[in-house]
Amino acid sequence: MRIVVFGLTISSAWGNGHATLWRGLVRALSVRGHSVRFFERDVAYYAQHRDLGVPDRFELTLYPDWPAVVAAADQALTEADVAIVTSYCPDGRAAARLLSDSPVAVKVFYDLDAPVTLSRLRRGEDVEYLPEQGLADFDLVLSFTGGRAIHELRQQLGARHVAPLYGSVDPDRHHPSEPSGALQSDLSYLATYAPDRQAALERLFVTPARYRPDRRFLLAGAQYPSDFPWTDNIFHVPHLAPGDHPSFFSSSAFTLNVTRRAMAEMGHCPSGRLFEAAACGTPIVSDWWPGLDEFFEPGRDILIAEDADDTLAALELSDHERRKIARSARERTLTCHTASVRAAELEAMLSQVAAGSWKQSSEAGASFS
Numbered sequence: 546m547r548i549v550v551f552g553l554t555i556s557s558a559w560g561n562g563h564a565t566l567w568r569g570l571v572r573a574l575s576v577r578g579h580s581v582r583f584f585e586r587d588v589a590y591y592a593q594h595r596d597l598g599v600p601d602r603f604e605l606t607l608y609p610d611w612p613a614v615v616a617a618a619d620q621a622l623t624e625a626d627v628a629i630v631t632s633y634c635p636d637g638r639a640a641a642r643l644l645s646d647s648p649v650a651v652k653v654f655y656d657l658d659a660p661v662t663l664s665r666l667r668r669g670e671d672v673e674y675l676p677e678q679g680l681a682d683f684d685l686v687l688s689f690t691g692g693r694a695i696h697e698l699r700q701q702l703g704a705r706h707v708a709p710l711y712g713s714v715d716p717d718r719h720h721p722s723e724p725s726g727a728l729q730s731d732l733s734y735l736a737t738y739a740p741d742r743q744a745a746l747e748r749l750f751v752t753p754a755r756y757r758p759d760r761r762f763l764l765a766g767a768q769y770p771s772d773f774p775w776t777d778n779i780f781h782v783p784h785l786a787p788g789d790h791p792s793f794f795s796s797s798a799f800t801l802n803v804t805r806r807a808m809a810e811m812g813h814c815p816s817g818r819l820f821e822a823a824a825c826g827t828p829i830v831s832d833w834w835p836g837l838d839e840f841f842e843p844g845r846d847i848l849i850a851e852d853a854d855d856t857l858a859a860l861e862l863s864d865h866e867r868r869k870i871a872r873s874a875r876e877r878t879l880t881c882h883t884a885s886v887r888a889a890e891l892e893a894m895l896s897q898v899a900a901g902s903w904k905q906s907s908e909a910g911a912s913f914s
Contacts, residue, residue, distance in 0.1 A: 555571070556607065588635070737766045831847055831850065
């Protein structure tokens with residue numbers, strides 16, 4: 546299939562979770578014989594932190610504004626079998642209008658931020674990347690979040706065929722690596738700053754750091770404010786390029802996952818960071834959200850923390866227990882949550898839609914695990 550994507554970014558992983566997911570997914574699609582062309586608006590903050598290098602097995606079209614690229618986009622759609630518009634695409638509405646008038650056989654909207662989208666709709670906000678008429682014109686709506694989000698996308702936005710396409714990891718890019726002395730920590734955390742994660746981050750990361758000044762805590766991510774409650778044993782890496790993620794995770798005795806509030810409330814929302822860390826053989830401590838146990842078995846594949854005491858208890862586990870948890874999570878991830886697995890799921894769904902044989906079971910929101 547020839548696939549065209551209008552997305553937020555694939556060229557820069559700075560401050561977003563879209564780029565790494567797309568890199569793995571388009572690479573896996575290429576291995577399966579499909580071609581992908583990705584349209585991305587060339588904005589300054591991503592241009593300043595571009596970490597892709599030479600595009601690997603796909604075509605990237607960077608453009609300054611929509612009028613400058615609309616002719617090329619229209620031509621690409623005439624040659625495409627599938628076209629996808631994503632959440633937070635800065636020209637999402639214009640791309641959706643162009644797509645609706647095109648001859649492309651399968652028209653897809655992929656919401657990588659469904660809980661945020663739905664939360665904004667409930668508050669009566671204008672969601673700038675959604676078509677004004679909702680999602681009824683798309684042949685397929687994919688959601689990074691399963692569970693209740695699947696039903697709400699149908700009810701609130703008129704989506705006809707809806708299914709989850711969860712995050713994933715490219716094991717060729719994320720695998721156990723040599724630890725780095727500069728990145729070594731007893732507990733690490735990798736994420737862009739988000740106000741709605743701050744309370745949980747302070748409870749599960751900052752407070753344990755205060756209790757254990759003899760331990761080293763490492764936080765990597767952009768946009769943290771100057772008044773963040775740093776301690777002497779919390780070290781900060783303002784931006785960590787994707788190529789450094791394996792070393793980061795492999796240098797961590799444990800790594801922490803904290804979920805944004807809207808996503809945790811919706812549930813069934815595994816961050817790609819979970820799969821990255823697991824693929825690197827790093828044991829994970831995570832906050833709880835409904836559906837987490839569909840992806841990892843608590844106590845066996847992952848440790849759940851509700852408060853600082855739970856985090857501190859994890860740090861006291863023996864090396865044997867720590868390695869056992871990490872090994873179990875890695876095995877499950879490599880079996881169920883790779884980019885190759887997701888590419889096969891996407892291929893099957895696109896083929897069903899193209900053939901007019903969409904199966905209702907595909908909309909159940911299962912984790913495919």
